[in-house]
Amino acid sequence: MNDEVIDEVRAIRDAHAARFAYDLRAIYADLKRSEAERIAAGHPFVSPPSELPTPNSALQRTRFAHR
Structure with a gap:
């Protein structure tokens, strides 16, 4: 499946x-630098949740019941 948006995101990435040079440490350092610059410029930053939500097993069972 070809999607213009996905193709564009992959090209940018x-x-x-x-x-x-596809060095993961350098890519990570650049992303963290960019993040710090954006925070310093006043852009909002949302921390990830401290705990993962627990799945509702009853909902999980009914989700696939009709397949």
């Missing part, structure tokens, strides 16, 4: 990775 690939171009970003290529800038750092």
Whole structure:
């Protein structure tokens, strides 16, 4: 399945990775630097939840009941 948006995101991601010779440590450092700059500029930052939500097993059972 081809999707223009997905293709564009993948192209941007690939171009970003290529800038750092696909070095994951360098890519991570750049993302953290960019994050710090955005926070310093006043953009909101939402921390991830401290706990993962527990799945509702009753809901999980009924989700696939009609398949």
